[in-house]
Amino acid sequence: MAEIAIDMAAPAPAVPLRRIAPVLVGNALEFYDFTTYAYFARQIGETFFPSHSPFVSLMASLAAFGIGFAARPVGAILIGGHGDRHGRKPAMLLSFTLMGIAIVLLAATPSFAAIGYAAPAIVVIARLLQGLAVGGGVGPTTAFLLEIAPEERRGFFTALQYTTQGVSTLLGGLVGVGLANVLSAPDLDAYGWRIAFLLGGIILPIGFVIRRSLPETHSADDASAALSITALPWRTIVLGFLMLGGATIGFYVIAYMTTFASTVLHMKANVSFAATVSFGVANILFSTLAGLLSDRFGRKPLMVIPRALFALAIIPAFALIVHNRDAATLLSATFILGALGQMGVTAFVALSEALPKHMRSATLATVYATSISIFGGTTQLVITWLIHVTGDPMAPAYYLFVATAVSLVAMIMMEETAPRMRRNRSEIGQ
Numbered sequence: 001m002a003e004i005a006i007d008m009a010a011p012a013p014a015v016p017l018r019r020i021a022p023v024l025v026g027n028a029l030e031f032y033d034f035t036t037y038a039y040f041a042r043q044i045g046e047t048f049f050p051s052h053s054p055f056v057s058l059m060a061s062l063a064a065f066g067i068g069f070a071a072r073p074v075g076a077i078l079i080g081g082h083g084d085r086h087g088r089k090p091a092m093l094l095s096f097t098l099m100g101i102a103i104v105l106l107a108a109t110p111s112f113a114a115i116g117y118a119a120p121a122i123v124v125i126a127r128l129l130q131g132l133a134v135g136g137g138v139g140p141t142t143a144f145l146l147e148i149a150p151e152e153r154r155g156f157f158t159a160l161q162y163t164t165q166g167v168s169t170l171l172g173g174l175v176g177v178g179l180a181n182v183l184s185a186p187d188l189d190a191y192g193w194r195i196a197f198l199l200g201g202i203i204l205p206i207g208f209v210i211r212r213s214l215p216e217t218h219s220a221d222d223a224s225a226a227l228s229i230t231a232l233p234w235r236t237i238v239l240g241f242l243m244l245g246g247a248t249i250g251f252y253v254i255a256y257m258t259t260f261a262s263t264v265l266h267m268k269a270n271v272s273f274a275a276t277v278s279f280g281v282a283n284i285l286f287s288t289l290a291g292l293l294s295d296r297f298g299r300k301p302l303m304v305i306p307r308a309l310f311a312l313a314i315i316p317a318f319a320l321i322v323h324n325r326d327a328a329t330l331l332s333a334t335f336i337l338g339a340l341g342q343m344g345v346t347a348f349v350a351l352s353e354a355l356p357k358h359m360r361s362a363t364l365a366t367v368y369a370t371s372i373s374i375f376g377g378t379t380q381l382v383i384t385w386l387i388h389v390t391g392d393p394m395a396p397a398y399y400l401f402v403a404t405a406v407s408l409v410a411m412i413m414m415e416e417t418a419p420r421m422r423r424n425r426s427e428i429g430q
Helices: 017-039 041-048 054-070 072-086 088-108 118-148 151-182 185-211 220-224 234-255 257-264 269-297 299-324 327-342 345-354 357-390 395-413 419-429
Strands: none
Touching: 017 041, 017 054, 017 088, 017 118, 017 151, 017 185, 017 234, 017 257, 041 054, 041 118, 041 185, 041 257, 054 072, 054 118, 054 257, 054 357, 072 088, 072 118, 072 357, 088 118, 088 185, 118 151, 118 345, 118 357, 151 185, 151 269, 151 345, 151 419, 234 257, 234 269, 234 299, 234 327, 234 345, 234 357, 234 395, 257 269, 257 327, 257 357, 269 299, 269 327, 269 345, 299 327, 299 345, 299 395, 345 357, 345 395, 357 395
């Protein structure tokens, strides 16, 4: 219990929407641009990593996708640390600028056929910049949402970090469905994916401008607080790493449904992209719901119970998808898995709340980015390889089940951090 340092300041007044809207819009845009790559992995592979084997081309594309994750811890240390030293707002603006540069670079890069090996090299550079931006942006934005929130609504406000990621997932899916319906298959492969990226690139400057109006939740006293390796709450950090690692694998296995439905189950492109839409809707609704309920009932029940149900649902849901191979089953199963999986957002809330304010931006960003880079960056590669070597389309389900079990154990071991529940426990003890 001594490791958990919760900010027990007096309740803050209600926060107007205009104070947090720039953070939410900006976060959704950053994640839209980062994750859209995953939805068009096959098309990007054919454009920049051509091969006689579709499997090799897809694996090369997913490897480049994974490189973006490798840069996340670096961004977390540099930009997250900047947020602890100089404020949340400057750090958020820096990450947004890097994302803008990366997305334009990626969308404008000529194909391998046009410029040869320079094309995949530029794609890798763009993905590294995207990784720096997203890895560095999560810590400051989450710290801002937690710190600006009234104490009794911290769960809801912090969960909005994941809700906006759901918005990005939904937008990516809607754009994919729209392009798949409007363009022919050859046109979608040739340039449709570029349109999806450019849509995000056009909106990014608007997000930068509105983020400049944000208030600052960081103070000079926070910046001057001493930070040492020995002072870090290591038990909380390790549990947070395991919780977020399992949640990350869950997110990217479900996000893989578009590629899975297209390349493994051989379903139509518009149906495959609709799976992403289904996941995005589930993410938005249930991340938000979990945050709200955690303010009332505590973080632990909202971590543990949905995660246990998620573990029980994984293998039956995948079995139905693989057996039926129809749109209704794919969308329903994706929605249910997405709903249960994304209620794990409360683990992220608990970790954010457990970290002292003076180290919150950098430590949260680093834990998140490290777990994401190790598990998120490899998940789609691993399950693609497992399906290929085993010939079993159920391989993603088995991989996800093991990861979910590990994260569930970590969630059970995590202390309760909700201020309301801790006060009630203290009053009972007296």
